[in-house]
Amino acid sequence: MRIGRYFTRQDAPGVRATLGLLVLGCVLPLSLVAAFLIVEFYQRGRQQLIDSTVTQAQAAIAGVDREFDSLQAALQALGTSRQLMTGDLAGFHTRARDALGNLHADSIVLVDPSGKLLLSTRRAYGEPLPRLPGTPLLKRIVATGRGGVSDLFPGPLAGQLIYTVGVPIRRDGAIVMTLNATATPAHLTSLLAEQKLPATWRTAILDSRGKIVARSHEAAKYVGKSATPALLHSLSVRGEGSLEGRALDGLPVYTVYSRSPRTGWTVAFGIPTAELTAGLRHSLGWLIAGTLAALALGLLLAWRVGGGIAHSVRALIPPALAAGSGDMPELPPLAIREARELAQAMRDAAASVRTAQAQSRESEHRLTLAAQAARLGIWVRDQLRHEIWVSDTWRALFGFPPGQTLTMADVLGRIHPEDRPAAEAALVQPRGRYELEFRIHHPDGAERWISSQGQAECDSAGQVTLVRGVSLDITARKQAELDMLQKQKELTHLSRVAMLGELSGTLAHELNQPLTAILSNAQAAQRFLRQPRPDLDELRDILHDIIEADERASAIIRRLRSLIGNQESVLQPVVADELLSDVLHILRADLIHHGVTLHTDLAGGTLRLQADRVQLQQVLINLIINACDAMAATPAAQRQIAIRSRRYGKQWQLDVQDSGPGIPPTQLGRIFEPFFTTKSQGMGLGLAICRSIVQAHQGRLWAENSDGGGACLHLSLPELP
Numbered sequence: 001m002r003i004g005r006y007f008t009r010q011d012a013p014g015v016r017a018t019l020g021l022l023v024l025g026c027v028l029p030l031s032l033v034a035a036f037l038i039v040e041f042y043q044r045g046r047q048q049l050i051d052s053t054v055t056q057a058q059a060a061i062a063g064v065d066r067e068f069d070s071l072q073a074a075l076q077a078l079g080t081s082r083q084l085m086t087g088d089l090a091g092f093h094t095r096a097r098d099a100l101g102n103l104h105a106d107s108i109v110l111v112d113p114s115g116k117l118l119l120s121t122r123r124a125y126g127e128p129l130p131r132l133p134g135t136p137l138l139k140r141i142v143a144t145g146r147g148g149v150s151d152l153f154p155g156p157l158a159g160q161l162i163y164t165v166g167v168p169i170r171r172d173g174a175i176v177m178t179l180n181a182t183a184t185p186a187h188l189t190s191l192l193a194e195q196k197l198p199a200t201w202r203t204a205i206l207d208s209r210g211k212i213v214a215r216s217h218e219a220a221k222y223v224g225k226s227a228t229p230a231l232l233h234s235l236s237v238r239g240e241g242s243l244e245g246r247a248l249d250g251l252p253v254y255t256v257y258s259r260s261p262r263t264g265w266t267v268a269f270g271i272p273t274a275e276l277t278a279g280l281r282h283s284l285g286w287l288i289a290g291t292l293a294a295l296a297l298g299l300l301l302a303w304r305v306g307g308g309i310a311h312s313v314r315a316l317i318p319p320a321l322a323a324g325s326g327d328m329p330e331l332p333p334l335a336i337r338e339a340r341e342l343a344q345a346m347r348d349a350a351a352s353v354r355t356a357q358a359q360s361r362e363s364e365h366r367l368t369l370a371a372q373a374a375r376l377g378i379w380v381r382d383q384l385r386h387e388i389w390v391s392d393t394w395r396a397l398f399g400f401p402p403g404q405t406l407t408m409a410d411v412l413g414r415i416h417p418e419d420r421p422a423a424e425a426a427l428v429q430p431r432g433r434y435e436l437e438f439r440i441h442h443p444d445g446a447e448r449w450i451s452s453q454g455q456a457e458c459d460s461a462g463q464v465t466l467v468r469g470v471s472l473d474i475t476a477r478k479q480a481e482l483d484m485l486q487k488q489k490e491l492t493h494l495s496r497v498a499m500l501g502e503l504s505g506t507l508a509h510e511l512n513q514p515l516t517a518i519l520s521n522a523q524a525a526q527r528f529l530r531q532p533r534p535d536l537d538e539l540r541d542i543l544h545d546i547i548e549a550d551e552r553a554s555a556i557i558r559r560l561r562s563l564i565g566n567q568e569s570v571l572q573p574v575v576a577d578e579l580l581s582d583v584l585h586i587l588r589a590d591l592i593h594h595g596v597t598l599h600t601d602l603a604g605g606t607l608r609l610q611a612d613r614v615q616l617q618q619v620l621i622n623l624i625i626n627a628c629d630a631m632a633a634t635p636a637a638q639r640q641i642a643i644r645s646r647r648y649g650k651q652w653q654l655d656v657q658d659s660g661p662g663i664p665p666t667q668l669g670r671i672f673e674p675f676f677t678t679k680s681q682g683m684g685l686g687l688a689i690c691r692s693i694v695q696a697h698q699g700r701l702w703a704e705n706s707d708g709g710g711a712c713l714h715l716s717l718p719e720l721p
C-alpha cells in the first residue's frame with residue numbers, strides 16, 4: 001500500500017495552513033480597525049491639543065499686551081507729574097527713579113522728538129547722554145500721537161538688548177517729548193513661565209519683526225535672533241495658526257502661534273512632535289504587540305487543532321485504502337466526531353466492497369465456466385501500457401504456454417499470412433466494435449479458424465485506451481461451411497447436368513444437322529472421286545463445307561462440355577450481353593423445338609460483370625427453360641418469350657417474360673424455396689440454386705406476374721467498375 005504519496009501532495013493547503021489563514025483572517029482585520037480608530041482618536045486629540053494651545057497662545061499674547069498697557073498707563077501717570085510739567089527735570093529724574101521700583105522696567109528715559117536723550121534713570125542727572133541711533137517708536141508716537149512698544153534693539157547706554165514702551169508728552173497739545181520705560185527680555189521670560197506649559201515645549205515671544213525677545217530654552221543663545229523662516233513666512237500670511245517644522249535648536253516641533261494686532265508681537269509655542277505622537281506610538285505599539293500576541297496564540301491554537309484534525313484524517317488513509325479492497329483494519333482512536341463518522345462510512349463502504357467483490361468473483365467464476373464451456377478465449381489489451389492479458393482458454397486456443405508475456409507481434413505471428421493484413425488492421429487500430437475471422441497456425445501444426453470479436457474503449461479525447469473481446473475456435477463450423485459449399489457446388493453441377501439432360505434431345509437434333517451435312521458432303525465427294533477426272537475445285541469446296549460443319553458440331557460440343565464440367569468457381573470479367581447471346585445460341589434449337597417465339601431487346605452494350613461464366617449461364621438457361629415449361633399448355637401460336645436487358649445505374653438487369661399462365665400469387669414467395677415444384681418430373685431446385693448463385697454474385701433474383709399475363713423473372717447484377 002503506497003500511503004506515502006498521500007502525505008506529500010503539495011497542491012492544496014493543509015488543515016493547519018487553512019486554520020492559520022482563518023486566524024490571520026480574523027485577527028488582522030480587527031487589528032486594522034483598531035489601528036484606524038487609534039489614528040482617528042489621535043488625530044482628534046492632536047487637533048484638540050492644537051486648538052487649546054492656540055487659545056493659550058492667544059492668552060499669552062494678551063498677557064504681553066497687558067504688560068505693555070500697564071507700562072504705558074504707568075508712564076502716562078508719570079508724564080503728568082508736576083516736575084515734568086514745570087520743567088524740573090532733575091526732580092523728575094528722582095521721581096522716575098522712585099517710580100521704577102513699581103514698574104516691570106529697567107530704566108525710564110525722556111527723549112525729545114529729534115531722538116536726543118534728555119534724561120535716563122540709568123545715569124545720574126546731568127551726565128551727558130548720547131543721541132538715539134534709530135528711533136522708529138519715537139517717529140510712530142510723534143506720527144500717531146499714541147503710545148506704543150518698540151522692537152528689540154541694543155540699548156545705547158548699556159549695550160544690552162532691550163525694548164521700550166513709550167508715551168507722548170504734550171505741551172499745549174504738541175508732542176514735545178516721549179517718556180519711555182525700557183526693559184530687558186528677562187521681564188518677559190517670566191511671562192512665559194507663567195503659562196505653565198510642559199518643560200519640553202519650546203516657547204518664545206517675538207517682536208513685530210519676528211526677532212526672539214524671550215525664549216523658554218537657551219534664551220541667551222537665541223534672544224535677538226530671527227524666528228525660523230517657516231514661522232516668519234506663516235506670520236506674514238496669517239496672524240494666528242500652526243505649522244510643522246523644526247525649532248531653532250533643531251527639535252522637530254509643531255508650532256502654534258498668535259500675534260497681537262496692536263503691537264505686532266507674537267507668542268509661539270513649539271510642541272515637540274515626538275510628544276505629540278508619543279500617545280499614538282504608544283497606542284499603536286500596544287496594538288501591534290496585542291495583534292502579534294493574538295496572532296501567536298491563534299496560530300499556536302490553529303497548529304495544535306489543525307494537527308489534531310490532520311492526524312485524524314491521515315489516520316483514515318490506510319483504512320480508506322484498505323476499504324477500497326474490501327478490508328477494514330483496526331482504527332486508531334479518533335478525536336474528531338466527523339472523522340469517526342467518516343470511519344464508520346468507510347466501514348460500511350468496505351462491507352459493500354466485500355459484498356461486491358464476492359458477487360464479482362461469483363459472476364467471474366460463472367463467466368469463466370461459461371467461457372470454458374463455450375471454449376471462449378478472453379483477452380484484454382491495455383493500449384496505454386501496451387499489455388495484453390489473455391485467459392487460459394485463449395492461450396490454449398492460440399498455443400501459447402502459460403506465463404508467457406504476450407505482444408501484439410506474437411499474436412499476429414500466429415495468424416495465417418493471407419489473413420494477417422486484415423487482422424492487423426482490425427486488431428492494431430480498433431475502432432468501436434469489430435468482428436473478424438482468420439486462420440492461425442497452431443504450434444501443433446494444425447490450421448484453425450478463429451472468430452474474434454472485440455470492443456474498443458476510448459477516453460474523452462477519443463483515444464483508444466482498452467480493447468477487450470473474445471476469440472472462438474470456429475474450425476468445425478468453417479469446415480461444415482466448406483463442406484456445405486462443396487455440396488452446394490455438386491448440387492449445382494448435378495442440377496446443371498440434369499438441365500442439360502432436358503436439352504439433350506434438341507442438342508442431338510442440332511448436332512444432327514452438321515453431321516448430316518458432313519455425311520452428304522462426304523458422299524458427294526466419294527461420287528466426285530469415282531469420276532475419271534474429278535473436279536478438284538468442287539472437291540475442295542466440299543471439303544471446306546465438311547470442315548465448317550465439323551467446326552459447328554465441335555462448337556456445340558465445346559459449349560456443352562463447358563457446362564457439364566465441374567470446374568472451380570472462377571470470377572472473371574464477363575460482357576453481360578455476350579454471355580446472354582451464348583445462352584440463346586445454346587437454347588435456340590430447344591426453343592424452336594418447343595415452338596416458342598423469342599423476342600430479344602438487349603441494351604446492356606459492353607456492360608461487364610464480375611461473374612462465374614458457367615454459373616451465370618446456368619441461371620439464364622434455367623430461367624428460359626422454366627419459361628418454356630410454363631408455356632407447355634399454351635397454344636403453340638402464343639408461346640412467346642421476351643428477353644430484355646437494361647442498364648439501371650450501376651446495375652445490369654435482365655427480364656425474362658413469358659406468355660404462360662403466370663405464378664399464382666400464393667406461390668410467388670415460395671418458388672425460390674428448395675424442392676418447391678409444381679411439375680410432375682420437377683425437383684424444385686432450379687430457382688433455389690439460381691438465387692444462391694445470384695446472391696453469391698451480389699445480385700438479386702425475383703419474380704413477378706406481368707400485367708398482360710405470364711410470369712416475368714428479374715435478374716439484377718452489379719456492373720464491374
Ligand code: ADP
Nearest residue numbers: 626627630671677678682683684685686687711
Ligand atoms: P422445377 O423446374 O424443378 O419445378 P424450379 O425451382 O426451377 O424447379 O421451379 C420451381 C417452380 O416455380 C416451378 O415448379 C413452377 O411452378 C414455378 N415456375 C418457375 N418458373 C415459372 C414461370 N416462368 N412461370 C410459371 N411458374 C414458374
